[in-house]
Amino acid sequence: MIFFPIRQLRRIRRPLLAVFVFWGVFCFQCFPTVFFSLCHATGTEITRAGDNSTEVVGIDPDSSLAETKDNASEITQEAKDATDSEDSAEETQEGGALQFTYNGFIEWESIFSTDTDQDFSDANKKNELRNRLEINYGTESRYLFSVTNLxxxxxxxxxxxxxxxxxxxxxxxxxxxxxxxxxxxxDFRELYLNLSSEKTRFRLGNQIYAWGTADVFNPTSYFNTLDYREFIFRDDDEDKSSVPSLSAMLFMDDYTLETVFMPVHVPMLLAPSGNFWYLNIQENLYTAEFLKTNGMQVEMENVGIGTRLSSSYRGADFSLSAFHGPDRDAIFTPVGVSMTPNQTLSLQLDPQYFVVNMLGADFSATINDFVIQFELAYSPDKHNLVEQNMNQLQQITFPFESRKSQYFAYAVGFNYFIPLTRLIESHEGETVFTFEWYQSKFFEEDVYQAYLTDIISCKLEDTYYQGHIPVSIKTLFDTRSNSSVFWPKVGYDFQNGWLIELSYAAIDGKKDNQGLLEPMFYYFRDNDILMGSIRYDY
Structure with a gap:
């Protein structure tokens, strides 16, 4: 039994603690009992995802149905066959038997700053308890799906x-x-109703759209904005925000057509002021603060509509896409300054969004041990800020003007499945090296250039000791400013649901003096961290 100091517990809001306790109890005790009772009358199959065993609830071997089976001589074989035919027809009409599947994990993660100019007690920057629950309830073609993070x-x-x-x-x-x-x-990361048939699929609710083939930067990922509250250190299943939307997919012989309607805009996420990952912009003449935004207004002219046509040919996958709606990227527009006695000027930055038109294409193909990937997006009318001289504050006009410009972005790279067994016969893991180059550019000469561009990303993954020890090394290089992130990680998988991981991230950020803001790496140059986590999958 673990005891916590009562005085410290009082610092937590009781409703929030109650919510988490209820969630934990519900996940491990309540919902199996509740759904067992609900499904008893419907014959729903209850399955834990990844578990081959299936329990068909609602047929008791000691019930009258079992007794009827033992006394089958009381009914004719013809009547029994007719009953089976009716049940089969009804099940086919409804898309199969009802099923309830669930899985998830509970994870504890801590982050420590490695800055030597601080006390050890101040180094602990984050302690987080996360519960991820995935639920699927319904038939094979009609079901409710949810992924919830607490x-x-x-x-x-x-x-x-x-x-x-x-x-x-x-x-x-x-x-x-x-x-x-x-x-x-x-966070209801995914929460949608799925209706599908042999040729169609409809989904309504919160969704994540995996458009594009690139591993790190996806120019054709138009709908889901990014979560920058931990720079690049959020997990892959956390780095995008879901969007309420309606999607329709049509399956043809050689092609798949998907159309998405997004009625409301969801803005990107930035760390709050004073947070460890806050963009702390401090220049010689001014500092900067970010204003809050709720995204674009809910109006018909701000809805998002996109379509994607994809196909495969001789082992190669390719697609064409188009989009009209809110730009995924915000423009941090200087709208004014605030003045405090005996302090520098504070530049107020307002994250603004504009409607944009985009055309895109992506391609991937397998060639021996390589998977080649390419992704491209083009816009004739993407907004960006018009340049002003920030060294002469008295001549600056607020708010900054934005202007439409032609724009393109592309990502090209490959995954190389290294045949390490040729060198080490006893090696059992899969060694994968990933490389990607990303570049974006505005064509107008008098607007600032793209904030994220000319970036190389690399990743090496492997496993050892019969899959117990996963190892990875990630690196990012900003070639414009010679900045970089080096991020090695090692773990131990007990292969019984438990996983522990330890990683270190070194951020080397430098100025480039080419835009309104310095590279994001520069603002986090003092945020080298040590991360540790322990996770249990259920």
């Missing part, structure tokens, strides 16, 4: 955690139903 940062381990790591400045509900507070967040 986050909690218990402050009883370190009182200062609440100041250096917060999900939001204030309690708020986003358009995709994500609810955030200072020390908690509930």
């Amino acid at each position: 986050y909690l940062t218990p402050t009883f381990f370190n009182n200062d955690i609440g100041e250096t790591y917060r999900y939001a400045d204030e309690t708020r509900m986003e358009r995709n139903l994500r609810m955030s507070g200072s020390h908690y967040e509930i």
